[in-house]
């Protein structure tokens with residue numbers, strides 16, 4: 402198909418610019434498909450500067466597909482801890498296991514096979530095929546859609562799947578012969594360094610001469626993108642339960658289920674508030690009444706789930722975490738252990754204690770016995786267990802406060 406002067410200019414100038422200006426990044430040391438794959442998964446929704454130390458640690462720990470495929474999932478999550486979007490790590494490992502089983506441990510030079518690996522979507526398969534194998538496949542993410550929308554002054558809404566398909570076709574048609582890897586990386590690099598979301602640097606831009614968006618004075622308003630729904634707010638209350646006896650200095654944590662959000666990561670026990678309970682946590686209502694109500698909620702939950710009677714003592718801190726679709730606001734309370742087993746057996750008139758008296762009978766003696774997936778941990782266990790950022794932050798604050806003698 403005949404190309405316009407603007408298209409030829411774009412392909413040529415971008416490629417020259419990339420080859421002369423590309424940043425030295427650890428995943429660019431060679432074109433090993435496994436290295437490319439890991440880097441592309443880590444770079445999704447994450448800045449290059451943040452990814453670099455994680456990438457280096459990950460490649461040291463899991464230098465080959467075989468090493469990654471054979472590692473316990475806990476180790477992989479631990480290495481990913483702090484990067485967020487943990488399903489990426491799980492899918493990456495599942496994909497590595499597929500490569501071991503189906504392709505003898507080597508990423509195949511085959512678009513359909515690569516696109517069929519767990520966690521590999523159209524962007525990642527395009528990136529692997531073009532960067533590792535130099536195949537003329539487009540790799541279109543938000544950055545690339547922004548650059549091409551501006552350069553060709555496209556009005557299509559980039560939030561729509563049909564627009565992505567159109568831009569993928571356009572990006573594929575622009576790939577210079579024999580230079581797919583460098584061209585695709587050039588597009589990503591231009592989007593990251595020059596044609597940035599808020600303030601495109603048009604003057605030093607290598608393709609500015611034919612940029613239709615710039616010539617129309619529309620570089621700031623393109624691309625068109627309808628807003629995604631804001632994350633759903635959820636209010637939660639959590640307990641930092643201090644251990645006693647052999648568990649002094651430790652806190653109670655639990656492991657999340659095998660499937661779903663933050664699967665298999667560790668966390669402090671917490672409860673999601675119902676719509677009716679949410680006003681109790683609203684600003685200005687954090688007094689004794691609220692503490693009592695939240696304390697009771699937590700006590701019931703930990704009792705039913707872990708088999709421990711706890712006594713929430715006081716507010717510790719509030720924290721937030723925003724996932725792509727959920728926004729957690731969490732209030733943390735410090736809690737001590739109650740002598741639950743003894744109270745229940747002694748017939749104390751407590752609904753909670755009475756309800757769970759039978760459960761205690763089956764537990765080993767001592768108030769600190771807990772049911773799986775709960776366990777007691779000290780600061781040293783943070784080296785091996787993987788926690789989401791939110792809980793890492795709180796646990797560090799807590800142990801710091803103990804060291805400083807505040808608790």
Ligand code: SF4
Nearest residue numbers: 596603606609612620
């Ligand atoms: S000239 Fe400006 S708007 Fe056009 S591609 Fe370059 S940085 Fe982006």
